[in-house]
Structure formats: C-alpha cells, structure tokens
Amino acid sequence: MTNSISEIRDARVIFVIGSNTTEQHPMIGMHMLEAKDRGATLIVADPRRTQIAQFSHLHLRHKSGTDVALLNAIMNVIITEWLVDLSFIRQRTELIGYDLPPGEEYVDLSFIRQRTENFDDFEKRILPYTPEVAERITSVPAEDIRKAARLYASEKRSMLFYAMGITQHITGVDNVRACANLVMLTAHIGQPMTGLNPLRGQNNVQGACDMGALPDVYSGYQKVADPAARRKFELAWSRPLPDKPGITLTEMVDAILSGKIRAMYIMGENPLIADPDMTHVKKAFAKLDFLAVQDIFPTDTTEYAHVILPASSFAEKYGTFTNTERRVQKIRRAVPPPGEAKPDYEIICNLSKLMGYPMEYREAHEIMEEISILTPAYGGILHHRLNANYGLQWPCPNIDHPGTTYLHQKKFSRGMGVFIPVEFIPPSEPTDSEYPFILTTGRSYFHYHTGTMCRRTAALEREDPECLVEINPVDAGRLGLRSNERVRIRTRRGSIEVKAFVTDTVPEGIIFIPFHFREAAVNLLTINAVDPNAKIPEFKVCAAAVEPLKRKAGVIQESRGVISTA
C-alpha cells in the first residue's frame, strides 16, 4: 500500500477492485465500513456480489478478465469530461488542509505536468475506450462507468484498493498499470487518504518480497542485474553472486519437466494444491531427483519429498512480519516448537554451514541488523525500535526516522511517474459451446489457501466442511440443479465433483470454487497461462462445463469429492 490503514476511515471515496475485503481482509473491511458510516462513498468492482459489494453505493459487476477495459473507460470519462480540471476547482478551496507547497494552483494538471511523463501518448490511447465500448466488453452499464469516474475523480481523498481479483490474470500487470494510471491521472497519490493500495494476501508476503524472495531482486528491490547492487551484496556476503535473475515458481514447474531443474527446496508452500493445472504439477514433481520440503504439517507436497524439515509456526519463533501497509512488527515466541521443529532461519543456517558457507546468527535480531545495513528502506529498523507503537512502516532509512505513513509525497521511486497505456486483452481461454461457463477461483471465509492449518482446526472445518461451487439461480434453473446436489465441473485440464450452492453472489455465466479442498482440488481445472511479466497464473478465468450428477435411487453417495483427470 502506498498509504496507511489508519487513513481509511477519513477517506471520502473508497474504490475497491478485485478484493473481497470484509471476508479476506476483515480489519481493513472494518475501516472501510467505518469510513462509509462517516459519509464516504464506496465503489466496488467485482463480478461477484460479495459482502463489501453489498455495502457499496455503486457495484460494478464487470465480466471476469475485463478490468483493463473498465479502468480505461473510467479514465476516458475523467479525461473527456475534464474532471481533471473540475477537481482542481474544488481542490483550491481545500488547499489549506493538504500541506501543498505554496504557489501550487492547478494541482491535477500541474501534477501531471510536473510529476509524470508520457501523458499525451496515454491520452491518445485512452480515447477509444468510451463507456459504450467498455459496456460491450465488461457488461457494466455505461452510465455506471460514468458515475464511478465522476465519484472517484471529483473527491480529493480517494483511495483505490486492489487484490488478487485483478492480479491473477494473464493481464495482471496491465491491470495494475491501469490502476497506477488512474491514480496519477487524478493526482490521488502522494497525499494522505489517497493512494494505490494492494491488499497483500499473506501476513508476511510483503516482508518476503522486501527481503528479495523473488528471482530478480535482492532485499529492498535492488536488482540482481544491477552491477552496483550486486557488488554491494557480494562484498557483504563474501561470495560471487549470479548476474542473471532466476526463474519464477510457475516457470520452475516447466523447467522440471524440460529437465533443467532436478532438485528443489521448498519452504512453506504447497504447490501441489496451490499451483494451476495440478496434473501438470504432479507430473513435474514425480520427475524430481530430489525434493526437500520445510513445513509445519504434512501436505500434498511433502508426499513427494525425500527430506522433510519440520519448521515452526508463527507462535513458536522470534522475528518480524511486514504487513500490507509496510508495517514491520515483531513476533515473539509464545510456545516452544514441538519435537525437532526449528525456526526457519536456524534450519537454513544449519544447511548453509553443511554446504560450506557458515552463517552464525545468535538471535533473530542480528539478522535484522544485517537487513538494515543492506536494505535502505529498512535502514532504521532494528528489533529494539519495534517494541512500542506497533512497529515501524518503511521506508525508515535511519535510526532516528519515525517511519513513513504514505509514499511518493515529493517524487516517485523512478523520479517521474510514467503513464503506461494498456490495451484490453481477453483472458487466455474463452468460453465456447463445450465449456460455456467462466470458472473463477478464490478464497472462502473460514479457510485459508491449501488448508494445511485451518483444515486441522475443528471449528473452521465445521463451518466449511466441503467444497461448494457457487452457481447463479438462472444457470442452476436451466441445468435443473438445486443446492446441495452433486455436480461435475469439467475443464480441458480435468474434472472434480462438488456440491452446488445456488446463490446470486455470482452473476450468470460465472461459477466460483474455492481452492482449499484437496479432495476436490479446483487447481486440477485451472489453466497454466501466466502473465508474461510477473508469470502469475490466471486463476481467475478459465472455461468450464457444469454437469449435474443425478443420483440413482438406491445408490449410496460417495463421501466428499472424487478427483479424476479429463
């Protein structure tokens, strides 16, 4: 997030796209609800009518995979209706509250001129995306697109939120670029109660990315390919380092099959259930010469492991987590790890020593020290500074710095922000007569991801014991399907049997299946198509067929789901 969670309640417009906020980020959903109670306008863009969509003033139910068309059309309205200038007029009377440098008159237009590049080319490329064109692509009424644009642009304190709903597409990066274009166009960035705010999906994925658990960067997003950065780390770690980026998770699976990768070391991830096209993944993992898995419980991935390294959970170790608002917070050991389980850093250090590179850290805070030396944004973050006030938000470059609540106040990371125009590209697998439904996957409320922890918890299992497919009443009626009846969902990759849940949460033509249930693993069905830049799989769209399974009288139903391949 460029801004902070505490600013949400004071926002005047909250625009949420691709996030089921109250169910997946309940505390942030709570703040959004509070903002709405205090008079803020809530706009939600999501094909599904989620709880946050029910609270919204305006719900844009665009077709899965049409986010670029929707966002471009919104920007089209903002440009053609001169909302860019309109908001400056209101802005002038509210100048006092926003700490703008003196002499700044036309914030929006001057924002674009002073802080961004490539606006003219961008403007040209936006003009074809009229609301009417977008209505044909997204099925959102043109008037609603205009409403959304006017609401978002004409208030100064507008915050934009997004999550996996727009990133898990082959156009995931384009979708985010469109959001970036939108916040720059309206100057809703670099001020409190504004910003581009992705809601990260794990408690420490932000931290993991910050530490460079990505193939092309060291910690702090310093690039592997940058010689100066590489030299710094080579000096610190006394070893030559590769000068080319590595490969991403989705590329690794293909690399196993092509023989390029023969061994893997996996920490805290369950690709067998979480990766798309499970048949493809199973084939790959069966081919590995060696697999080591570090996890807290046995999983479908540990089934393929030659060595399992027992790790410790969040309550069993010291360290920090960095959350979606860049806040670094300490965690402390509350209970000892069971048996031979160890904190992850201990396991890694023990392995490293055996491999000939001794790493000695007596305690977790010494690791933080090294992070602060090598990572400018974490420069002032040390464990003893995290005891009070719920930690620190990076960038925190030195020991006296109080942390940063919102980013890009004076300039962007690259200096000038650049408008990168994006074109609408349809999802990789269109529906057709054989596979007429869009299958979209995601999370349900009580479970988390592959269920390694939550499906071992009695209360959560009771709430959500089995996989259900959400299907719209009109579609269900056409198929003669009722809730609780079993149904086979089939795609070109495979098929699963699940129970139907007839609801108008999903629109006609779209079905939704959560990915938590290994006995009805929806990733047997999903497609291994990825975004060309980020390589993130298109979990949100593929083409599926729905076949009700009629029970024969006198036949005992098989329990739970039956997994089979196409």
Add this chain to the structure above:
Amino acid sequence: MIESNRITTYILHNKNHLSFWLRRLKTSHQIIAPVRDISGDIVLTGIRHMHEIALDGPALMPSPKEFLLPQMEQLFHYSDDGVEETFNKQPRIIFGIRSCDLSAIRILDIFYLENNKDAYYESRRTNTVMISIACNQPDPTCFCFGLSTGPFLRSGFDLQLTDLGNRFIVEAGTETGMALVREFLHIFTDPRPEDIEDLNEVRLASQSRFEKRVNLEQVHRGILAGEVSDTFWDSVAARCFECGGCVYNCPVCTCFNVIDQHFSPDSGKRIRIWDACMFKGFTRMAGDVVPAAKKIQRTKRWFHHKLVHWPTQFGTFGCVGCGRCAISCPGRIDMASVALRTKGTEHSEEKW
C-alpha cells in the same frame, strides 16, 4: 461461598501493604491478576511477582470466564483402563477484576450450578476467590451502570476494593472473603466517617463518567411489544462479519462444543471448546441441514437471547455492560450500539 448480608468494611491504609498481603496469600493460592505484557497489552494471568500487577488498563480480553470455563478444557481421558475425569481443584484468587465481570460470573453460576450442575465448572468455581476492584473511571465502551452490574456492587462479592487514591477501602461480603482478611488484621484498620464520605464521592464521580447510557429494559420491552422489525435486524446482520468475537469475549456467553481427540484407537481425550451461535455451523445437523443458515437468524437470536430469553428464564439480562463486544466487533453491531439504535436515539430511520 456463603454470602452474608452484612458487609464488613476495612481500610488498607498503606497501598504498599497490598503486595505484602497478596504475597502471603500466594503461598496458599495461585494469584491471577492483570499484568502488562511486553507489547503493552493487559492480560489476566498467574503472577510470579507482585510488581507485575497493572491495574490501570482497560477491559481485559478475553474475560475472566476463561479461568472457570477455559477456552479449551479437557473433560476426561479414556483408555482401556477406563475413564479418568479431569477436575481442576487449584485454589486461586482472581485479583483486580471489575464489578461487571464479577456480575457475569454470578450469572454463569446460575447457568452452570443451578438445576444442571456442571461438575467441571463447579470444581473450578468452589476453589476460586475473587477480589474485585470497583471502577473509578469507566471506559468509553462501558455501560454497566444502567444494569446494576457496576461500577461497584453493594453485595455478592468476596472482597471488593475501592481505590481512594492513597488508600483502599476493602469490603468483605462473604465468609470466604473475610477469611482472607482475618489472617492479616494488622494491616487493616476500621474505617472512619471521612473514609465512607470519600467512598461515596468516588462512587458518584464514577457514575457520572459513563459516556453511554444504555437502558436494556427499554429494549426488552420494545422487542416484546414487536417494535423492533426484521428490517432493522437485517441491517444489523448485514454488518456482521461472522467472526465470533462478541461471543468469545462475552463474559456471560456459555456455549461450548465437545470433541474427542484420539491418541490411538484405544485411547484419547474428550475436550470442550468455546462455541459461538453466531457461526452457521453451530446448528448444522445431519444431512447438512442448517436451521440458522441466514445471518439474520443468528444475529437476531443473539440479541434476543440476552435481552428476552435470559430474563424470562433466569430473571436477569444476559449482559453486564462490560463493552467487550464493542471493543471487538468489526461491524460495530455490539449490544450498546444496537440497543441505542432500537431506541431511536441515534438515528430515526429503521435501517442501520
């Protein structure tokens, strides 16, 4: 605990003597008191040293009921040799709880000890003495005053302390409470008229500091008169996050689930864990029928249970005004907020 109608009042003149008193009591009881942990939160936990006690914090989360009805409690262990029940008989003193929480425990006593006695609860309860502290400064979320469950009680306590600044007033309401004082009469003195004057002044001041004035009696009557519509409850339910926070933190909520954990085919244990009627699965039956599938059924029922069913069945509201639901609810549909809206003091329209 034998309740006596006579309250015996003492003065603890030197606040330092509190440490001495508790340290001596610790030789025969586990002392559970509010402690500030490393992240600044105040939790109720067994103390090792008296200086750990922190009495200046807000409502403790979760409530003290966790010592009488633990969140997870082993009921018995079974094996080829038979069934072995687990009763916790550890003598304990819970020090520094508030009047609302004490009132809540007295309500739990009605549920768990009258009619169908719960042996596990009874075993913990009979070995627990409570030294409560009257509130001089209610939190913004508190509304015990309208319910006669606080900020101080006139009876029903083992020992009730009131902080008069430089000294404590100590009132003993039961024989059990008296016993804790009797051994140490050298540190307690008789109250003087000015002590009682100061006590009354502190009490009046505390009563005047409540930010919320909630009249549950009025809501109760309104519900019975059919004045609270389903449209209203629907708008309340829409804001429910189904997190269970209200139930888990409520000191009066009593529901639990029972599950068996097997160690081997022949042995295992039966435990009970807190449960919440706010969850859909709470009423799930065989064949996957869920009577309370709609959120409104569960939300409405929780309020009705505390405001109508409890008074009808047990003669008291199922709420003590502790404000914990307000502290934990992400949708802000806690008891006080809902009660105030049914009265129409906040908004005149029916929906939220």
